[in-house]
Amino acid sequence: MKKKSIILIGFLMLSFVFMASASANYNQTISKNQCEGNPSYAYDTVFEFTQTPRPSGDGTLTVSVRGDYDWIGAEDIYVIVEGTSLGQWFPGGRCSTVTKTYTVTKNQLVQWSADGKIEVTLEQDWDVNCDVCSNNINIVTLDYPTANNSLPMQQFMKMLGLGKKD
Numbered sequence: 001m002k003k004k005s006i007i008l009i010g011f012l013m014l015s016f017v018f019m020a021s022a023s024a025n026y027n028q029t030i031s032k033n034q035c036e037g038n039p040s041y042a043y044d045t046v047f048e049f050t051q052t053p054r055p056s057g058d059g060t061l062t063v064s065v066r067g068d069y070d071w072i073g074a075e076d077i078y079v080i081v082e083g084t085s086l087g088q089w090f091p092g093g094r095c096s097t098v099t100k101t102y103t104v105t106k107n108q109l110v111q112w113s114a115d116g117k118i119e120v121t122l123e124q125d126w127d128v129n130c131d132v133c134s135n136n137i138n139i140v141t142l143d144y145p146t147a148n149n150s151l152p153m154q155q156f157m158k159m160l161g162l163g164k165k166d
């Protein structure tokens with residue numbers, strides 16, 4: 001193989017590694033049964049996302065629920081992230097999965113992830129009962145982009161004059 005080809009292939013491989021590390025996402029899913037232990041009505045479910053890196057952009061919080069949520073006007077959920085309410089939600093499903101996606105801003109994620117964990121609570125209304133469905137579940141997925149720049153990447157960018165100035 002010619003020397004030029006080897007250098008070109010090496011460069012392509014390096015570029016691929018750098019691109020892969022630059023576009024990493026934090027993506028975690030946690031499931032909780034809001035009726036674990038079969039109480040008469042659902043309890044608030046708490047989801048702790050750990051080892052949360054610093055975000056590089058806006059992300060999404062996706063909430064899926066299955067249970068006694070068909071009574072619009074009563075059977076609601078409040079989605080709370082570290083004391084901030086993302087709003088009241090009437091899923092409107094009875095024993096079927098209903099999903100809602102919230103956009104969370106980079107600024108919010110920066111604040112929430114600073115201590116390395118992000119806590120999400122689904123506050124359930126007292127009208128959400130546990131004897132209606134046998135397949136109760138709450139699922140929360142947190143997804144956001146992270147810069148995740150390795151040291152070699154930053155040095156490489158600096159060499160090309162593309163890196164952030166210190």
Ligand SMILES: [Ca+2]
Pocket residue numbers: 068069070071075094132
């Ligand atoms: Ca109901």
Ligand SMILES: [Ca+2]
Pocket residue numbers: 082111112113114115116117118119
């Ligand atoms: Ca936090």
Ligand SMILES: [Ca+2]
Pocket residue numbers: 068071075127128129
């Ligand atoms: Ca009910």
